[in-house]
Amino acid sequence: MKLKANIIGSGFSALAASCYLAQSGYDVTIFEKNPTIGGRARQLKKDGFTFDIGPTWYWMPDVFERFFADFDKKPSDFYTLEKLNPAYSVYFGKNDYVTIEDTLDKIAIAFEKEEPGSSKQLYKFISEAKSNYKIAIKDLVYNPGVSPLELITPATIKKLNQFFSTIKKDVRKEFKNERLVKILEFPVLFLGAKPSDTPSFYNFMNYADFGLGTFHPKKGMYQVILALEKLALKLGVKIKTQNPIDKIIVDNGKAIGVMSNGKTYLSDIVVSGADYHHSETLLDKAHRQYSEGYWERKTFAPSSLLFYVGFNKKLKNVNHHTLFFDVDFDTHAEAIYDHPKWPENPLFYASFPSITDQNAAPDGKEAGIFLIPLAPGLKDTPELREEYFNKIITRFENLTSQTVENDIIFKESFCVNDFIKDYNSYKGNAYGMANTLLQTAFLRPKLKSKKVKNLFFTGQLTVPGPGVPPSLISGKLVADLITKHHPVLV
Structure with a gap:
């Protein structure tokens, strides 16, 4: 008789775990609280527009390839990838932006225009980043973050000083x-911490950016979720949506199942891919x-404060990914990490997937996603959302030299309260726990519960x-x- 595994949540980590466990012979059931799978990576469809609610950047394609190869598959068996060129552009002022193209040589030319001689430093910097990337992926x-000894290899010993310096330095x-500094510090935002708090070793994200490039799955990031679902179902995984977990059942110090919608589902293993803090409140x-x-x-x-906007026309002077760094980065970062509050002048990011993908919007229209990074736990009201939309759309119009406000068909928003309601996210965080020095590898919350046998966490x-x-x-x-x-058996 097969061992049973109950998995809480259906985001990337939970779906991946379900595939591996099913491949190993487990009888796997996923429990998802929402009507659709995907966790933070769900979709919004409205009036012929399609938006990725969560992640919009497809970086590190080798990790996706390695995942599917474990099942004798390739990403192309499930979805079509396009390498973006340009990868993104960064605005610093009105009609003033730097474009990051799809190869390091092209990026070096852009750097030279900004700072003569900087291309030589760029090649050296990205070479080091590539070395770190190989070590990160290989070593x-x-x-699993079980022991500090995992960090000690011949390769990492040579890089030891990089764990005690910072990206910013x-x-x-x-x-x-x-301007170049801001562009090189930007990928760190994916790690969830300030460049001044992120170890130098994490410059491998710059190689992911400039070396490997930025991709887009046709029809959006949700295609990756659908690929994982298809693979999981083929492996025999069962998926139950609209099944929030009320309790993780523990008997004699051992997890023996979950309770959902008042019904008990027994299992040999329980894995939670839901928010870690929330998962522990189920105990x-x-x-x-x-x-x-x-x-x-x-x-x-x-x-994050996110807006999903349907525009009644095609927009100009923007790329698929466009960053707006026309205000002070450090001041906004302080409002996130040091003195949490709504930032007076926020940086923001905008994605226009319909520039690349005709599936994202009806003909002649544009789908726009706008994101403002915020401190978790802030007060979130409709009035604040509206105030900040007006702030960024006014700046957007000025910086890109176009009027768009009267061409908005609709806008939907998503913020702190929604992260809490939809994902049980701790303080409404969007990206989890930052990768600072004291929150790296074995110093992060553990995959395996120290107190309850057969209880595990992922995500x-x-x-x-x-x-x-x-x-x-x-x-x-x-x-x-x-x-x-x-x-x-323990």
């Missing part, structure tokens, strides 16, 4: 032009590993960290831990 991110040591206090004080002390990645609050590729890896790590140790 670090596929480790290293970038500014090599580049003096503030009696005696069975929780981490106190409220523990979570309170941690550095969380930002929340962006545990190892390896925030982002879509790390979430796929997290699913693999927890499945490996389960199958390796046969915890049902």
Whole structure:
């Protein structure tokens, strides 16, 4: 008789874990609280427009390839990828922007225009970033965060000093032009922390950006979720939507199942891909590993105020991904990490998938996604959302030299309250726990419960960290831990 595994949630990490466990012979059932699967990576469809609600960047394609290869598949078996050119553009003022194209050589030319001589430093910087990327992928991110010894390899020992310096120091040591500095510090935002708090080693994200490039799956990021679902179902995974978990059932110190909609589902293993903090509230206090004080002390990645906007015309002077860095980065960062409050002049990001993908909007129209990073836990009201939409749309019109406000067909918003309501997200965070030095690898919340046998966790609050590729890896790590140790026999 097969061992049973109940998995809470259906985001990237939970779906990945379900595939690996089913492949290993487990009888797997996924429980999802929402009507559709995908966790933070769901879709919004309205009036012929299609939006990715969550992640919109497809980076580190090798991680996706490695995942599907574990099942003798390729991404192309499920969806079509297009490498974006340009990858993105960054606005610094009215009609004043830097375009990041699809190869390092083209990017070097753009750097030279900004700062003569900087291309030489760029090649050197990205070479180091590439070296770190190889070490990260080979030696670090596929480790389960069980022991500090996982960080100690011949390759990482040579890089030890990079764990005690920061991205901000290293970038500014090599580049003096503030615009180039901002562009090189930008990928760190995916790790959920300030460049001044992120270890230098994480410059491997710059290689992911400039070296590997930015991609778009045709019909959007949700195609990756649908690919995982298709694979999971083929492997025999059962998926129950609209099944929120009321309780993780523990008997004699061992997880024996879950309760959903008042019904008990027994299993040999329980894995939670839901928010880690919320998952522990599904346990009696005696069975929780981490106190409220523990979570309170941690550095969380930002929340976000998002707008999904249907425009009645095609927009100009923007790319598929467009960043607006026309205000002070450090002041906004302080409002997220140091003195949490609504930022007076926020940086923001905009995505226009319909520039690349005709499936995103009706002919002659544009789909726009706008994102403002915010501190988690802020007060969230309709009035504040409207105030900040007006702020950024006014700046957007000015910076890109076009009027758009009268061409808005509709706008939907998503913010702190929605992250809490839809995902049980701690303080409404959007990206999980930041990858700071003291929240790296074995210092993150554990994949395996220390207090309850046969209870496991996966996702962006545990190892390896925030982002879509790390979430796929997290699913693999927890499945490996389960199958390796046969915890049902412990």
